Amino acid sequence: MAVKLNALNSDSYIDISQYRDQHFKGNRYEQEKLLKQSNTLYVGNLSFYTTEEQVHELFSKSGDVKRIIIGLDKIKKTACGFCFVEYYTRADAEHAMRFINGTRLDDRIIRTDWDAGFKEGRQYGRGKSGGQVRDEYRQDYDPARGGYGKLAQQHPPAEQRNSF
């Protein structure tokens, strides 16, 4: 009668997401394998002004942080709203996925996801303008992420004269 009811052992916060790095050198299977063993997290939706110190303070709550790499605009070499957090152990990274993902840093809800491992070059945004891709196309105004999205800055949304 020892039926294993997986629902009772559920730990869904540490599952890998749908995201796969398109620049990953290797096939899907290899990437997934790395994601499932990784000690490194990608952290997104940071403010451009969030510092390494703030990231360190927050993420230390789930364990000892080995290293933080702040994501940079490829052209300007300034922070562009993401980072990598590497832990010494997988268990500590899992706690971050369970308890820090989806909470606030610098007043913003941040998102964490498994990363296959930092490699030189991955600290740069991949958007055409140098920042992250998501900041290329977004339409909203976010003062902590450079204001309007890059596309919207070049082609401002039509002025709303008659708003009824």
Added chain:
Amino acid sequence: LTNARLLPEKLTVYTTLVGLLNARNYNFGGEFVEAMIRQLKETLKNNLYNEAVYLVRFLSDLVNCHVIAAPSMVAMFENFVSVTQEEDVPQVRSDWFVYVVLSCLPWVGKELYEKKDVEMDRLLSQIEGYLKRRVKTHVPMLQVWTAEKPHPQEEYLDCLWAQIQKLKKDRWQERHILRPYIAFDSVLCEALQHNLPPFTPPGHMPDAQYPMPRVVFRMFDYTDAPEGPVMPGSHSVERFVIEENLHCIIKTHWKERKTCAAQLLSYPGKNKIPLNYHIVEVIFGELFQLPAPPHIDVMYTTLLIELCKLQPGSLPQVLAQATEMLYMRLDTMNTTCIDRLINWFSHHLSNFQFRWSWDDWSDCLTVDLDKPKPKFVKEVLEKCMRLSYHQRIVDIVPPTFAALVPADPIFIYKYADETSLPGYAVSITIANAIKNRASNEEILTILKDVPNPNQEDDDDEGESFNPLKIDVFLQTLLHLAAKSFSHSFSALAKFHEILKTLTESDEGKLHILKVVYEVWRNHPQIIAVLVDKMIRTQIVDCAAVANWLFSQDMAHEFTRLFIWEILHSTIRKMNKHVQKIQKELEEAKDKLEKQQHKRDMEKNSEDEEGQLEEQIERLQEKVESAQSEQKNLFLVIFQRFIMLLTEHLVRCETGSVDISTPWYKNCIERLQQIFLMHHVTIQQYMGTLENLLFTAELDHHILAVYQQFCALQL
């Protein structure tokens, strides 16, 4: 069966189900009971005592469902309680068996008393006798508050006993537990019952790990919930059952905070109790539990945030009320618990734009800054700053709180404009050399020119400890790298060789720590990460860090939280280091065994085996050396504590002054904290500690801490 183990808060649903199945099929019931007994034996063998409690409780509720005959359950309980007659066993062993029996009675007390009241009375009387002669030296070490008012922090067995006594007086009328089997009574009472096989509790094994004693955390009573249902009294059995079930829900769902919050808030029977108050009390009870919370601290922060999201109209208010109450009682709160409160509160605030009615706490401005309340606010603001930035903190508090606002975390460069300082000239040269990517040799050459204030003129080439050399080099380097943690880490990595050379001696190690503190004394956060890095890269060792923290130079910072965070982090690194090498040794030994097996079967090279044996010998030495370092670390720490505390006690005695200053309370509780936070490791060195340090000659105030600690394991 899995359900029974994993969802204990839904116990009565499953027992009813088993009862109905048993009524239909007697054999099923018999097999089920047998399977449960087997499982109980397994869990006890594997030291899974908390799980075993649920199993026994399940069995006892099966009595209510007519699956198990009451007399056989009583017999099992009698066997459990007879453990109290065993001699030379740890108290925690007999504690557990008594606890199991008592904790089942809310479920099955009525039924057992109806069938076997004489035996049950005898049982309870035996338990009473045991509880009277129990040693309770451990209790002060586990209490969250030292004060008895407003809520005494009761030892868990004492509290449960009082609750069962009251239940008995109420003739076992218990109305909180949901009992679905009552609705099926007509079917169930027709069922044939099984007798539990005689169950002898497994004997005591030397490596058994019984649960540690605990203290019941209470912060609310019926006066605290302003409207709505009344909170059951502290000695009511309802209180016990509610708390048990809420703890169970957290235990089951802690990894998934949304589910956990939803399950807590949908607790059956919630309309009859002030559920939000119970939830907040249970959560803080776990967070403040000594020696350690059942789960990682940050889980509780996130869980409370989820609960606030699900009940935005009511839970935040209860939480605010709780925070206010905890603030009011800081004077008697255990220092370790205050640490956790600081971390929780600052992290919580950072999720809510740091909104708080600080003015409500302006009473903390009217007393000395070293008193618990202003100290607490100061530490909270410091932690808030780490999650934001200095100006933000200045903005969120009223101007009257200025004295409690943390310092702007800027670097203090000694050689900035101080041209008259010895070493100034070299600092400029070094700075330029570093900026121009000079090699290590070039830099060492420059540093040779730094005079040694400690040295006699004719001493040998500057290989001995030269504090000025360290000062000039490190201040300049860290100044250049002050921009961020990463910059500082790069600097330490790049000049690792030079730093190792400069800190070869113990004095060198101590001095480098001194310099790091001097330049970054406004920024405790970076001090902690730099010390961590320096230990990991072996620029300093753990003992040096301990000696530095206890040194006279750091005495003025001794009560600040960051000091203790650094010390505990250092101890943990030491512990992990030892564990790592032990693991390597075990793996090498396993490998050798496998090799030897292979050798018996094939003609394998003896070379490989020889290599492995050599490796094992080396690892063995490494383990011994690491353990020696670990033991030495604890000896250093305890020695320093004893010295400081003795000094204080003697001074107070000669001056006829009360010993209980805020400094003393902090110091003695920090000593306790060392024992509590690292009790597993310290256990190995008890012999040495007792022989060398915690001897009978010690002041009884200090010795008491040691004795309380020993009592935890009895």
